[in-house]
Amino acid sequence: MAIYKVLIIDDAFFIRNLIKKAIAKKPVTKNTFEVAGEAQDGRAGIDLCEKLKPDIITVDFNIPTINGLDFAKYLKELHPEIPIIMISCMFGIKWGLGVSLTYGIIQMLISFAEVCSLLEKCAFSICERLHGSIFSI
Numbered sequence: 610m611a612i613y614k615v616l617i618i619d620d621a622f623f624i625r626n627l628i629k630k631a632i633a634k635k636p637v638t639k640n641t642f643e644v645a646g647e648a649q650d651g652r653a654g655i656d657l658c659e660k661l662k663p664d665i666i667t668v669d670f671n672i673p674t675i676n677g678l679d680f681a682k683y684l685k686e687l688h689p690e691i692p693i694i695m696i697s698c699m700f701g702i703k704w705g706l707g708v709s710l711t712y713g714i715i716q717m718l719i720s721f722a723e724v725c726s727l728l729e730k731c732a733f734s735i736c737e738r739l740h741g742s743i744f745s746i
Contacts, residue, residue, distance in 0.1 A: 614645035616663035618654035618680065619696065620672045628667055628696075651675025655683065658691075667694045 615632060619625050625647050632642045645661045648654040650673040658666065666684070670677040681693050 611639065612641045612643060613664040614661065615642050616646050616648070616654065616657055616661060616666045617644060618648045618651065618657075618666065618672060618677070619669040620649045621669070624669065624696070649673070651677070651680045654680055658684065658688070663691065665692050665694070667696055669696050 615628075617625050617628050619628070629644050629647075632644060642665075645663050646657045648657050651668075652674040654666075654668065654672075655675065657663075668677040668680055672680075675683070677695050681695065684691060684693065
């Protein structure tokens with residue numbers, strides 16, 4: 610069983626809690642997710658990313674100090690292997706797809722019901738990259 614560390618970056622306490630609850634309620638599969646840390650702004654998110662070495666990051670678009678898009682640009686340069694799930698309801702689909710391709714954001718999430726399925730997709734991607742196959746999924 611693989612355990613994937615998730616870093617949650619959002620300035621809204623209740624959104625961070627929703628994501629944590631979604632992770633905690635996820636049915637047991639071959640992949641387990643644990644919240645490695647939380648940050649309320651982009652600068653703290655970058656610091657925690659360096660300290661905690663998360664496998665997956667969720668980030669809000671509209672956060673203080675460094676917005677989610679600039680965070681994704683910065684992270685792509687340092688850690689292109691870390692999948693980012695951007696959480697916001699501010700995006701149009703066309704804009705979101707362009708950003709995803711440009712800055713390595715794997716998903717523009719507007720529904721919290723999708724959190725667990727997106728974490729599974731990230732785990733699949735990480736496993737494929739590390740092992741060249743999907744044997745541990």
